Amino acid sequence: MFNVQNLVRPHILTLKPYSSARDEYTGAEGTFLDANENAFGSVLNENYHRYPDPYQRKVKEKLAKVKHCQPEQIFLGNGSDEPIDLLFRAFCEPHKDSVILMPPTYGMYEVSADLNLVEAKKIRLTPDFQIDIDAVLKAIDSHTKLIFVCSPNNPSANSLKKVPIRLLLSNFGGLVVIDEAYIDFAGDTSWIEELDNFPNLVILQTFSKAWGLAALRLGMAFASPEIIKVLNKIKPPYNINEVTQQLALQALDNVEKKNEMVKAILSERENLVSALGKTPCVIKVYPSNANFVLVKTTDAKKIYDFLVSHQVIVRDRSKVALCDDCLRITVGTAEENNTLLRVLGSI
Numbered sequence: 001m002f003n004v005q006n007l008v009r010p011h012i013l014t015l016k017p018y019s020s021a022r023d024e025y026t027g028a029e030g031t032f033l034d035a036n037e038n039a040f041g042s043v044l045n046e047n048y049h050r051y052p053d054p055y056q057r058k059v060k061e062k063l064a065k066v067k068h069c070q071p072e073q074i075f076l077g078n079g080s081d082e083p084i085d086l087l088f089r090a091f092c093e094p095h096k097d098s099v100i101l102m103p104p105t106y107g108m109y110e111v112s113a114d115l116n117l118v119e120a121k122k123i124r125l126t127p128d129f130q131i132d133i134d135a136v137l138k139a140i141d142s143h144t145k146l147i148f149v150c151s152p153n154n155p156s157a158n159s160l161k162k163v164p165i166r167l168l169l170s171n172f173g174g175l176v177v178i179d180e181a182y183i184d185f186a187g188d189t190s191w192i193e194e195l196d197n198f199p200n201l202v203i204l205q206t207f208s209k210a211w212g213l214a215a216l217r218l219g220m221a222f223a224s225p226e227i228i229k230v231l232n233k234i235k236p237p238y239n240i241n242e243v244t245q246q247l248a249l250q251a252l253d254n255v256e257k258k259n260e261m262v263k264a265i266l267s268e269r270e271n272l273v274s275a276l277g278k279t280p281c282v283i284k285v286y287p288s289n290a291n292f293v294l295v296k297t298t299d300a301k302k303i304y305d306f307l308v309s310h311q312v313i314v315r316d317r318s319k320v321a322l323c324d325d326c327l328r329i330t331v332g333t334a335e336e337n338n339t340l341l342r343v344l345g346s347i
């Protein structure tokens with residue numbers, strides 16, 4: 001029987017967390033002389049002199065409705081990078097525990113592993129960028145605490161098949177972390193709807209992509225209330241600032257606008273994929289379920305430098321596993337994509 005308490009590092013289980021002024025008194029009315037704020041106001045005309053809600057209750061309430069889950073199943077972080085780091089700190093003992101990553105994938109998982117002195121076991125995706133399930137199951141041992149699955153995957157842009165992920169969720173005693181940063185572009189259903197079926201499931205999403213709010217730094221983690229409690233226990237007290245919380249509330253009233261932008265991006269993606277397919281220096285355009293495409297080129301380094309010399313910046317991914325001579329290209333506006341295609345066509 002899965003029990004989060006058995007997974008958490010012992011010193012985190014017994015840790016006495018910081019108790020903020022807003023933890024100790026949660027009422028909204030009163031004379032607030034408890035947090036050493038500036039009672040006279042702020043140097044700006046806005047109402048910024050009070051500390052924000054440490055648990056972002058209003059945002060979570062609204063977000064829970066949009067995502068069809070419970071507020072207690074949500075953690076908000078300073079970008080997705082914060083919950084990624086907190087998962088390591090909560091569950092992985094340095095120099096002892098390990099995690100499984102599946103390259104080519106998002107680079108922060110390995111950076112967080114290295115920062116936290118946790119071994120990252122790398123099991124490559126198959127050549128069509130799917131999970132090598134036998135190899136992953138074989139690599140799991142009693143010290144393996146987290147398995148990171150990125151779907152749609154960065155940089156390959158494809159969604160990962162659900163059956164192997166389900167196998168991991170059913171057979172692995174640690175946490176399966178599914179990063180759905182690009183889910184809005186995929187047409188797949190989110191794993192959020194499976195939260196109640198798998199106590200070891202953690203889903204990451206972000207406001208940085210489809211919502212167009214990368215500057216705010218607002219990431220989401222969805223998991224059982226028990227896992228969310230652990231993350232809350234170790235996060236910095238006021239990790240999401242008041243401005244971000246207010247803007248997130250506004251954003252959540254604009255789901256339609258987000259959906260419209262996704263539609264526009266998908267339509268541009270289709271145009272871009274088709275045009276790239278006819279570009280002589282492009283050997284292959286990999287199928288994309290994200291807001292970017294991975295392309296195999298005749299010479300990634302040369303083409304990258306040529307694009308930069310024309311002030312078109314893409315990502316050279318040719319040094320990462322399974323991505324020889326590959327460039328990763330974000331879907332831009334029609335005008336930006338045309339600029340890219342014009343420069344590529346002139347090679």
Ligand SMILES: Cc1ncc(COP(=O)(O)O)c(C=O)c1O
Binds near residue numbers: 079181208217218219
């Ligand atoms: C797969 C994946 N997860 C997470 C992130 C980062 O998200 P955030 O901006 O919320 O930190 C990225 C950013 O590129 C990403 O590709």
